[in-house]
Amino acid sequence: MKSRFGLMLLGVVGYAGVLTAQAKPLAPRLKVFISIDMEGLAGVVTNADVSSNGQDYGHFRAIMAAExxxxxxxxxxxxxxEVLVRDSHGSKENMLPNDVDPRARLLRGLSIGPKNMMEGIDSTYSAVVFVGYHAKAGTPDAILEHTSTGNVVDFSVNGISLPEGGYNSIVAGMYGVPVVFVAGDRAVVDQIRGMVGPIEGVAVKEEIGDASNGLSPKSAQEAIRKGVEAAVRNRAKYKPYKMAGPYTMVLKVKTERPLYPGAVRVAAGEVTFSSPDFFAILSAFNAMK
Ligand SMILES: [Zn+2]
Known part of the structure; x- marks a missing residue:
């Protein structure tokens, strides 16, 4: 009896061991990718605010870290x-590493390749969050609207005019990851929702005659915290933004750059380029923008 009881105990311990071993792979893993730009931060209204030689740049980079x-x-x-934050503005060296919540990883600095503001994204992520974003070039009633550089008049792919948040949503969609949240001015929140659907959003400011009427940074941060929490909780509601290939881009610029291999100049300041690969489209865009 004694030995049988011992065997039973061994069996129970063994079974518990199997349970533990099985529970590990089932442990929930939820990775969130945050791409943060500067033009759409609370209070930002001029290029000097987001340029390293601007007198208030230090103030706004602190606001960037806080958002x-x-x-x-x-x-x-x-x-x-797990949370990864991609510094997505200019040289990508705006947030001081020590200012970032130590629970997150920071992806900092320029990267080679087409992902740019989405560097680091892959199919292991469950949700993408945009913070500090701005509307595309030519958007009325927007603050610091532009598309990547001041030289771009319009960037369209398969007939759809894309803001930065648009092509970044397509990149996320290539990995099956939905964009669930956007913060920036009213114009970009409306623009991104118009493309990817009714995601969570926080308009931290509105344009009024080229000026900014906005929330205090503290209020904006509280709204972003709540909005991102709701968006990530409800991530199953949102679909990855997909654009089917093949792709043809039309790029209109103020000053023409040298033609990218395979690109065709169709008019003054206007080029087209086609590829079945969306990253090839982005590479052509980055070379000629
Ligand atoms: Zn920017």
Whole structure:
């Protein structure tokens, strides 16, 4: 009896061991990708605010880190297990690493290749969050509207005119990841929702005669924290934004750049380029923008 009881105990312990071993792969893993630009941050209204030689740049880079941290906190409150923040403005060296919530990883600096503001995204992520975003070139009633550079008049792919948040949504969609949240001025929130659907959004400011009428940074951060938390919790509601290939882009610029191999100049300041690969489209865009 004794030995049988011992065997039973061994069996129970063994079974529990199997349970533990099986539970590990089932542990929830929830990765959130945050791309943060500067023009759409609370209070930003001029290029000097987001340029390293601007007199208030230090103030706005602190606001950038605070909006990133609000989004990071919202993601963790919603159950995120990993968060990556991609500094997406200019040289990508705006957020000081020590200012970023230590629970997150920071992707900092220029990267080679077409992903750019989406560098680091892959199919292991469950949700994409845009913070500090701005509307595309030519958008009325928008603050600091532009598409990638001041030289771009319009960037369209398969007949759809794309803001930065548009082509970045397509990149996320290539990996099956939905964009669930956008913060920036009223114009970009409306523009991104118009493309990807009714995602969570926070308009931290509105344009009024080229000026900015906006929330205090603290209020904006609280709204971003709540919005990102709700968006990540409800991520199943949102679909990845997909654009079927093959792709033809039309790029209109103020000053023409040298033609990218395979690109065709169709008019003054207007080029086209086609490829079945969306990353090839982005490479051509980046070379000629
Ligand atoms: Zn920017």
């Amino acid at each position: 990133a941290n609000a989004a990071i906190d919202g993601a963790f409150r919603a159950g995120a297990t």
